[in-house]
Structures are given as structure tokens and as C-alpha cells.
Amino acid sequence: MQIRSESDKAGFRNVWVVAEVLSGKVQPVTHELLGAARPLADARGSEVWAVVLGSGVADGAPALAAYGADAVVVVDDARLAGFTDEVEARVLCRLIDEHRPEIVLCGATTRGRALIPRVAVMARAGLTADCTELGIDPENGDLLQTRPAFGGNILATIRCSSHRPQMSTVRPRVMKAPAPDPSRRARILRADVTPSDASLLKRVVEVFHDANAAFNLADAPIIVSGGRGMKGPDGFELLKRLAARVGGAVGASRAAVDAGWIPYTHQVGQTGQTVQTQVYVACAISGQIQHLVGMQSSDLIVAIDKNPDTPMMKMADIAVVGDVFEVVPALIDEIPKL
């Protein structure tokens, strides 16, 4: 809602984290957000609340206290089985209207990025996408939100001074999850789904956990990625073995995806996923700009290519000059089995 006076503003309190629970499991991004919410709430002298929406989610709710939630709002309803974002959006809007949080955070996952823009429009609130940094402006208490745009080539700082709540989606794996403290307790508040919330409903017919895609590229600490130089599906089998050895996921350039060697869900870059991992190992990827924008903010970049002069080899922290079909098997050999 639009803020017209200081007393309007003062009517909004607390930092909310919209939890993501899949198959009964609270996702790591939710713990990260509870970690990010704590200093914001401290700076504002307010509380951290978690909001859990879903079917069969009530049991897991108290555990959110361990990560810093002071209160947990639970909406456990069979009509929230599957991901019915229209219904969840209406429920969240009612809760926002009733409790008036100052800040609402949600993971920038496919689900979060579907649900929260809908809520922000309905609540007439500003929403900053895919934040990597959050802070409170000491001058006026506004939330300062920093996010990459233009494929990571620009960092923009955004504020929403005249609307509340201030809403952000936050990129997974950027904020640090706090160490859980099992002795912490939270107040549990229950809320319902009303018949009118549930009147706009699409039917989720089936859910597939794709074992192959269950890698969650954005969440992997290490990505072993392959390009045109991997020469075929067998080359990617080799990369999968290396990835398995280091507990990582497999990524790919568009050239490899277009050749049909690996599904699109693995594509990194401008028209694929943007990743920010601890280690990105680029195997026979030349490093065209459309690929680089998807991975260049990784902590450590390792490139393996027989051509030492590619853009990827130039930008890498460690550049291995050699044939991937010799270097990768040697790596698999040298890395001790976990």
C-alpha cells in the first residue's frame, strides 16, 4: 500500500520470510532468509516471522524457530497441495493486510518468482527481484536492496520509500543460514484458506521429481560444465562422473544443449540459468559473452581447454591447457573417493 505519512509507515512492523517447503522438507533458501532477516529485524527493533503455506506443513513449522523465527504463521490446507500460486497469493495478501509486515522476503526460486510478483501487485507493494544484498538505511530505516541485472553485469541498488511492505526475492545460496539453535521457541499462529481464496484454482495434475534435474543447478556448490568440445553425450557422461566425485552438478553451454547432448535445464548463460557457485569448472567452453554472464560471479573459475587464448581461459582463475579427454579422467583419478 502507498504510504502517505510517518504514522502510516509506523503501522508496518516485522520482517517476514515466506518459507519454501517441498515434499515436507524446508528448503535451504528458507534457512538462509531467516539468517538474512535477523540483522534487518534487529536494526528495526522488530521480529522475524516465518510464513509456511502448504498441505501437511504444520509439523515442520516449529523447527523454523531454531533458525531464528520468533513467530511462525502456519496455513496448512489440502487445497494448497501442489503449487497453486493464485490461492497462495490471496492467502498471503490477506495475512499481509492483517499483520502489516514491514519487509517480506522470499527465495528467488521458480516458485518464489511466480508467487511473490502476484502478491506484490495485489498488495500495491514494490518488489525487488533476485537480491544478493539487503541492508537498512540508517538515515530513514528503509530497506536497501542490491540486485544484479543485465545478466550480472550491473548491480542496482533499489529502495521502496513510499510503499509498504517492502518486498524482495533473494537469490538462493547467497545469504548464510545460521547454525540452528534447537532451544529457541517460536509462537505458532494458525490461519485458514477461505472459500474465496480457493475460488481461483488451477488443477495441478501431477508432480515429477526429475532425478536428472534434481540437481538444482543454482544450489550446487560446484558445477562441472561442458561445451561443444565435449563432442557428444559420452563426453557429458565423463563430466557426470567428475561432478559425482566432487558432489557437484553438471552444467552446459548452449552449443552442447542445442546439439542435444544434455537437456536445457542444464544450460548456463543468458538464455539459461545464472549461477553463482563456489567453483565453476568450464570444460571445452570458449566463453562467449552469453555464457559468461551466467557464471562469471562464481567464486572460483577453472577452465580446461586446448586453446589457451579463449575468453574463458583468460577470465579463469585457473586455466588448464590440455585435452579435456585427458585432463578430466586424470582429475577423476586424482580426486580421492569421498
Next chain:
Amino acid sequence: MKIVVCIKQVPATSDAKIDPETKRIVREGVKAVLNPFDTYAVEEAVQLRARFGGEVIALTMGPERAAIALKECISVGADRGVLHADRAIAGSDTWATSYVLSQAILAIGGVDLVLCGKQAIDGDTAQVGPGIAAHLGWLQATYVMKVDDATATGLRVRRMHEDGYDVCDVDFPAVLTVVKDINVPRIPTLRGRLAAEKAEIPVWKPADIGCAPELIGLDGSPTRVVRTQPPPPRSGTTTVLDGSARDSARALVAELRRRSIL
């Protein structure tokens, strides 16, 4: 089936630079293209029309030159384009952008389906599609990777998630955002190019379609970009390993150990 495809004209690459003096994004001299994700939305619309008949309308909000992007859509099969251009919409964030687009969709009238790209490669928010659905109060399906089944009254679609996908039925009217998996966009034919060349693109203004002035442009936008800056530079030096495969592998493993990654 009446389908509106929302498209955005964007800089040709997301290799944006910041002017070191003004700290603003350099837009001059950068070629503008149709947002790559939107080409999949156009293609899906054209394929649905081939099965069900009807009309495909490309819609954009942007500067006058965005008409070129609309013509690009016509060259691959869209029936017509609508450009929403006005100084009053400058500075619109995703709230205001999706509001104006939703009003334009209502003004077009009788629309069954709105298709958007997954995200625009400049703003990168992926918020406009769900925003349009929210303004209209319509069903939405995001990150759609496949249309499994279509009837005159709705679609069965697959939504991509990090951990797999789900299948859901959405009744019209609805808003979809699509990812690259969904199809292979066609190349314009000569006939398509001619149609695009000849097409007249009407220019709409927010006042013509009843947009509330306080909900558009900077005034209508809750978010403000207060600062843009380049990301911190990478540390710079590259360690080159160019010995035998075995030696390089050993050195690399040692380095990863030193950094406590292994």
C-alpha cells in the same frame, strides 16, 4: 483463440557497461533486439493459432523504435502489433509496466491467453508476467516448458521447477510465461518479411485506454533504482597450468584442497 504475446525490445547482449563518470547504464550505440525469451512465446502463439484459428497480437510498451521488435514478431507469424509508447510511462517498474500491459490487454478485448517470455535479459526480474495475471485476476502458469494438450477453453502445461516439473490444467483466460524448452522458433519467410514491412503499428497512449495516471510511470512505481554500479572486479590473475594432463590434474587438486573445497 485470441492470443496476446507481450514482447520487449532489449539491448542485443546483456554485456552492459556503466559510464564511469555518470554511473548510469550506457544505452547509446547498443543494438536493440527482440528479447530472446519472447521469440518462444511468439512461436507458441503461432502454433496454437494454427490448431485453433484466431488471432495473435504482439504487444509491447516501450519507445517508438520498439515498433521494429513488433515487426519482427509479424515476420514470424503474428497478425498485428500494438505499441504502447508515451513519455508518461518512462521509469515504470514491473508494477506499473504490468498494469499498463494489463489495461492494453483489456482494451484489445476478448483475449483468451497472454504469453510472455520467462524474463527480459536486461531488467531480469521475471515479474511482469505474473504481474499482468495479478492485475487481470487471471490464472497463471510460469516457466512453462511444454504445452501437453490444448482445447478451445484451456491448456494442460508443464511448469519447470528446480527439482523437476509439474503438470497443471489452466482454464482461459490465463497468462503463461515460457522457457526455451517449449519449441524451436521459426525463421521468417519472405512472405513474413513483406507482411512485416507493410504492417502499420498503431501507437497507444495510456490515457486512451483508461490507465490511471497515478499508477503509471515513475509515480506509479513503488521501486526506485537509486544506484547502479559495475560488479566488483574478479581478482584478476590467471594461474596457467600447461604441463601434462597428470601434472595439471595434481596441481589443480592440490589447489582445491588448499582452498578447502575438497
